[in-house]
Each structure stands twice: as C-alpha cells, then as structure tokens.
Amino acid sequence: SPATMINHLDDPVLIGRVAWTPEDGHSSGSAMSLRTALRTSSNRAAVRLLLHVGIARTVRYAKTMGIGDVPSVPSLALGSGEVTLQAMTAAYAAFANHGLVPRPTLIRRVEDRDGHVLYASQETPVRAIRDTTAFLMSTMLADVVNAGTGAGARRLGFTLQAAGKTGTTNDFNDAWFIGYTPKLVTGVWVGFDEPRMILPNGFAAEVAVPVWAKFMKVATRNDRPEWLEMPSGVVTVKVCRLSGLLATEACKNGEVINGATGQIDRRSTVYTEYFARGTEPTAYCEAHQTQGVRVAGLLGAEEKPPAPYVDLKAIAPPGDAAEHRIAPAPTGTSGTVELIENPSTAMNTTKKRGFWSKVFRWTVKDRPNQPEPQRPPPSPPSKKPSGR
Numbered sequence: 001s002p003a004t005m006i007n008h009l010d011d012p013v014l015i016g017r018v019a020w021t022p023e024d025g026h027s028s029g030s031a032m033s034l035r036t037a038l039r040t041s042s043n044r045a046a047v048r049l050l051l052h053v054g055i056a057r058t059v060r061y062a063k064t065m066g067i068g069d070v071p072s073v074p075s076l077a078l079g080s081g082e083v084t085l086q087a088m089t090a091a092y093a094a095f096a097n098h099g100l101v102p103r104p105t106l107i108r109r110v111e112d113r114d115g116h117v118l119y120a121s122q123e124t125p126v127r128a129i130r131d132t133t134a135f136l137m138s139t140m141l142a143d144v145v146n147a148g149t150g151a152g153a154r155r156l157g158f159t160l161q162a163a164g165k166t167g168t169t170n171d172f173n174d175a176w177f178i179g180y181t182p183k184l185v186t187g188v189w190v191g192f193d194e195p196r197m198i199l200p201n202g203f204a205a206e207v208a209v210p211v212w213a214k215f216m217k218v219a220t221r222n223d224r225p226e227w228l229e230m231p232s233g234v235v236t237v238k239v240c241r242l243s244g245l246l247a248t249e250a251c252k253n254g255e256v257i258n259g260a261t262g263q264i265d266r267r268s269t270v271y272t273e274y275f276a277r278g279t280e281p282t283a284y285c286e287a288h289q290t291q292g293v294r295v296a297g298l299l300g301a302e303e304k305p306p307a308p309y310v311d312l313k314a315i316a317p318p319g320d321a322a323e324h325r326i327a328p329a330p331t332g333t334s335g336t337v338e339l340i341e342n343p344s345t346a347m348n349t350t351k352k353r354g355f356w357s358k359v360f361r362w363t364v365k366d367r368p369n370q371p372e373p374q375r376p377p378p379s380p381p382s383k384k385p386s387g388r
C-alpha cells in the first residue's frame with residue numbers, strides 16, 4: 001500500500017555477493033513509506049521495492065503495460081531500460097483510466113461532408129492493472145505534482161488536480177516528465193538524438209516539468225477541475241506517517257526531531273491514507289505510545305507541515321529535486337563491485353530519437369460524469385508550494 005514502509009534504505013543492496021548503493025540525490029532517511037519514496041523520487045527505495053516485488057514480475061508488468069522488453073537488472077528500478085515516449089505515456093494513461101492501457105492512435109475518426117462516419121478507430125484498451133491499483137498510484141503521483149519533484153508545475157501556475165512522475169538519467173542525458181489529469185495524459189522527454197548531457201544538473205524537475213506545465217496550462221484551459229473517482233474497492237484509513245499503522249491519540253502530538261535544525265517539534269503525524277480494501281493495517285502505531293520517545297531519522301531532513309492545498313492533508317512537504325539517477329557503474333575502488341549486468345549496456349542500445357524534444361498527447365477516454373465519491377473532495381490548489 002502507499003503507507004507501506006520501505007526499510008533498510010541505508011544498507012547496500014546485496015545481489016548475490018555484490019553490494020550496491022544506488023545514488024540517491026537529496027533523499028535521506030533510513031526508512032520511508034512508498035508514498036514518500038515516490039514523492040521524493042528515492043532511488044534507494046525504488047531498488048528495494050523492485051527486489052521486493054521481484055524483477056521477473058516487474059518485467060512482466062512492463063510488458064503488459066505496453067512498455068516492451070526491459071532488462072532484468074536491479075537498475076531497472078531507476079529506468080535503465082530503453083522505452084519510447086509514446087509507450088511510456090500510454091502506460092501512464094492506465095493510471096488515469098481505471099488500469100486500462102489505451103493504444104495510441106493518430107486518427108480517431110474520419111467523416112465525410114455530411115457527417116457520415118467513414119472510419120472510426122476500433123482500438124480497445126487493454127487491462128494492465130486493477131482499478132484500485134491505478135487509483136492508489138494516482139494518489140501517490142498527485143503528491144509528486146503537489147509537493148514533490150513535479151511541484152514546479154504548480155509554481156508555473158498549473159492548478160488542475162494532476163499526477164505525474166519525473167525521471168532523470170545518468171549524466172543528465174534524458175529528462176522526463178509524464179503527467180496527467182483525469183482527461184489528458186502528456187509525456188515530455190528532453191534530450192539529444194545522440195545522447196549527451198542536456199545541461200549540468202539538468203534534472204527533470206527543472207528541464208521537463210516546465211515544458212509539461214506550459215503545455216498543459218493551454219491544453220486543459222477549458223477543462224473543469226475534477227479528480228479521479230475513488231473505486232469501491234478502495235477505503236480510507238487514518239494512519240501514522242511514521243509507522244504506516246493505525247493512528248492513535250499519541251500520534252496526534254508526537255515529539256519529532258527536526259533533522260535540519262536538531263530542534264524538537266510537536267506535531268501530528270496522522271493523515272488519511274488510501275488502501276485497497278483488505279490491505280489496510282490492523283495494528284496500531286507504537287512509535288508514539290511511550291511518552292518522551294522522540295522519533296528522528298524516519299522523517300528525513302526536510303520535514304515541515306504539509307502544504308495546505310494537497311489532496312491528502314498530511315503528506316510530507318517538498319523535498320529537494322531528488323531525481324532518478326542511476327548510480328555510476330561501481331568501480332570497485334569505493335567498496336562496491338560491478339553489477340551482474342552493467343546497466344550502462346542497456347542504456348546505450350537503440351538510441352533513436354527523431355526530434356530534440358517530443359510532446360505527445362491524447363485524451364483519456366471520456367467517462368460519464370459522476371458525482372464526487374464520499375471521500376473528502378480534493379481542494380483545488382490555491383497556494384504555491386512552500387518548497388523550491
């Protein structure tokens with residue numbers, strides 16, 4: 001679930017006899033929830049999650065989602081596979097479209113002068129994931145846009161509810177952002193035909209997100225504010241952010257050491273989380289049960305009160321623009337050794353790109369208008385994020 005804690009992030013990942021510590025930008029903390037990991041784009045958490053889920057299973061899912069064949073290596077979690085912008089954008093459409101992957105099509109319909117339909121696209125979307133999974137992913141990816149590495153879109157004035165994910169590859173050769181509203185999915189890739197550095201520190205948050213935001217502001221100008229309907233298989237539960245378990249009274253006023261200042265703050269770590277029915281926690285948080293126990297580390301250094309406009313009231317605030325970067329191939333001199341397969345091998349295959357930058361868009365299949373579900377309606381963004 002989004003509240004699942006990913007632990008042991010400071011330990012090197014052991015693959016056989018090989019130890020590997022993925023580079024992790026500004027994301028800190030030895031444990032974090034999956035929700036926080038996505039928001040801060042934690043490489044270490046992504047690799048842990050991949051190994052937990054299983055590489056073979058992940059590769060199968062990539063194929064089902066239309067991404068194609070990706071390499072069976074641990075660095076797959078950081079994007080070491082080659083994918084087209086079109087395939088990746090279509091895959092993200094599944095998150096906006098109840099788990100169904102649409103087949104991209106250029107021509108939807110051809111009519112003659114009298115309005116007779118001469119041709120209509122017959123492509124039917126393929127189910128890749130459950131609608132509950134798609135919704136849970138979307139609530140996490142919404143944090144990315146509201147308060148994570150995609151928050152630049154908010155600073156540029158994009159206000160509709162949206163979700164998305166950044167991606168930056170080794171040596172700043174590629175910058176990605178795929179983001180969506182319930183109606184429109186847009187993928188942005190920035191890079192060169194022959195791979196080379198876009199610019200120093202060309203993180204996707206700085207390079208790709210602004211392109212996306214500027215395009216989406218125009219493309220969605222006439223769209224009404226709305227968000228995805230919560231599937232009946234999803235339930236909301238108040239949990240503690242430190243443990244991911246059921247919140248107690250003690251969680252509402254816990255002592256937390258601010259990693260940046262060393263000062264002790266008192267604040268609530270309770271927030272409303274979404275779960276697929278049957279996966280919600282049944283145990284109560286014990287992190288706050290004992291008076292005087294101070295919890296540090298789990299929160300990382302950038303914890304502040306949550307931004308006021310976000311959908312989930314108590315998600316953590318913006319971190320730095322930590323990005324997906326693949327750790328340089330270990331050299332052996334730094335205590336690590338070569339991976340089973342060198343991720344750079346996969347990175348360098350079939351680099352064929354037609355344009356300097358490509359922007360694809362298509363509309364997610366319209367759904368019948370439905371009233372808002374019972375969950376608290378997302379308040380429209382009204383303030384700029386507090387982070388950078």
Ligand SMILES: [Zn+2]
Pocket residue numbers: 240241242243247248250251269285286287288
């Ligand atoms: Zn707690």
